[in-house]
Amino acid sequence: MSPIVTVIIAVICLAAGCAGGFAVFRYILTGKYRDTMEKAEKAAEVIKEKKLLEVKEKFLNKKSELEKEVQQRTLKIQQGENRLKQREVALNQRQEEINRRRQDVDQQQQRVDNEKKLLQVKQQDLEKMQEQERTKLEELSGLSSEEAKKRLVESLKDQARLDAASYVNEIVDEAKLNANQQAKKIVIQTIQRVATETAIENSVSVFHIDSDEVKGRIIGREGRNIRALEAATGVEIVVDDTPEAIVISAFDPVRREVCRLALHQLVADGRIHPARIEEVVAKVKKQLDNEIIETGKRTAIDLGIHGLHPELIRIVGKMKYRSSYGQNLLQHARETANLCAVMASELGLNPKKAKRAGLLHDIGKVPDEETDLPHALYGGKIAEKYKEKPDICNAIAAHHDEVEMTTLLAPIVQVCDAISGARPGARREIVEAYIKRLNDLEAIAMSYPGVTKTYAIQAGRELRVIVGADKMDDAESEKLSSEIAEKIQNEMTYPGQVKITVIRETRSVAYAK
Known part of the structure; x- marks a missing residue:
């Protein structure tokens, strides 16, 4: 056979073999595919049934929960409706009760109106009867009602005047017999039981020194020390030939005391120069402020007066360094306080209140600031500011008759102030005018x-x-x-x-x- 034939036969055989193999492969593959699809469809059906069962179960659970929730809400709504019905019933009952009470009130108002009408009728009848009786009385007496009323009033007035005059004369005569003797007795006993020494306030103080050599140190070079001391304290220092003494002159006792204490410290220390002088004067002023407070406290304790405001205690302490008409103000206040206590005891009043008012009666004379008010009125305002009782404030403000006296303490303070100031040697008018x-x-x-x-x-x-x-x-x-x-x-x-x-x-x- 020729090669071409052989090749053709081989190609035909190859093609036939490929077609047969493809047919066999397709058959096998189609069978497997069908099996796989059937298995997949079966698995899908199983999954589908499972999912449907799960969905149905969830649906049934949700349905039962919703049914329970609906039942609960229905129960709550029923309970609310029951409460509303109960409230409606209660409101209806109240409304019926209100209507019943309103009817009762209307009935009572009707009865009251009827009674008022009856009373008005009876009042008119009574007035007619009174008018008839008045007319009969006027006809019988020959006088009108106004004339009879005037005559009755005049007769009562005359009788009352006679009775009052007789009573007044008896009371006045009896009072004149006893009042003068009793008043004199109380005043004399008060003065006798309170004795104080005569205090005359001067405007100079004397500072004693050990030797005249100290005078030169106090004066300083070209007088600078003494000028610095005078400028710092506001006093006049007189250094003359008086042996072992320096005269401090000032109208203000506080300034004199500051200067005296400062001089004492400077001389004791030995260092005397302008800067040291100013330092010592400032320190002495603070010490004197503390001493003023202590003086006020000791005065209150000595007199048995408690509960004073700290500012009032300080004002009382300042009185030690003030004078009135030459009389030391603190001594005058203590004396007046004791006099007030004795006189109040004699009259059966509270001696503690009287003593308190007597001590504070002149606090207006030591003001911390300038004022145009009289010292009695200013003192009353100070006492009122620091919560003193109204009767104390009135006694302070009225002891010179500048306001009306409203309590018995006021005349006692006025009298005792006059007793303390009027005794021999107590005051000098010229000093007060000089200080002013x-x-x-x-x-x-x-x-x-x-x-x-x-x-x-x-x-x-x-x-x-x-x-x-x-x-x-x-x-x-x-x-x-x-x-x-x-x-x-x-x-x-x-x-x-x-x-x-x-x-x-x-x-x-x-x-x-």
Whole structure:
């Protein structure tokens, strides 16, 4: 056979073999596919049935839960409806009760109206009967009702006047027999039972020194120490030939005491120079403030007075360094307090209240600030400010008849104040006028802007005015002295002449560390 035939036969055989293999492969593959699909469909049916069962189970669970919730809500709604029905029934019952009460009230109102009408009718009948009786009486007596009333009133007035006059005369006669003797007896006993020494207040203090050598140290170089001490304390220091003594002159006892204590410390310490003087004076002022408070406390304890406000205690302590008409104010207050207690006991009143009012009656004379009020009214305001009782405040404010007396304490304080001030040697009018004049001098100077301190010295013959160096210059200082002099000349009355000295100084301070 030729090769071509052989190749053709081989190709035909190959093609037949491929077709048969493909047919066999397709048959096998189609059978497997069918088996796989059948298995998959069966598995899908199983899964589908499982899922449907799960969904049905969940649906049934949800359905049961919803049914329970619906039952609960239905139960709540039924309970709410039951409560509403009960409330509706209760409201209906209340409404019926209200209607019943309203009917009762209307019936009672009707009865009251009927009774009022009956009363009005009876009142009219009574008035007619009274008018008829009055007419019959007027016809019988020959007088009208107004004339008879006037005659009756006049007769009663005359009788009352006669009776009252007889009673008044009897009471006045009896009172005159007993009142004068009793009043004199009480006043004399009060004065006899309270005895105090006569106190005369001077305007100078004497500071004793061990030797005259100390005088030179107090004066200092070119007088700088004594000038610094006078400027710091506001007093006038007189250093003369008097052996072992220096005279401190000032109208204010507090200033004199500050200067005296400062001098004592400076002399004892030995260091006397302007800076040390200012330091010691400041320290002494603090010590004196503490001593004032202690004096007030001791005074209250000695007199048995409790519960005073701390500010009132301080004011009482300040009285030690004040005088009134030459009489020490604290001594006068203590004396008045004791007199008030004795007199109140004699009259059967509360001696503790009387003693309290007597001690505080002059607190208006030691004010911390200037005031135009009389000291009695100002003292009453201070006592009222610090919660003293109304009868105490009235006794303080009324002891010079500037307000009306409302309690029996007020006349007792007034009388005892007069007893204490009127005894021989108790007061000197000239000292009070002198102190007032010096206070007025200082007040006039302090009224100008830029003035820091003022001191009236030399018995009011000189007024020293200290101004701030940063607040005015030299020309303004000269103008200020002229203005103060003119104002004093126009507004005040004084003997001789007053010298006004304006001091303007500059200080530079540094510290070495």
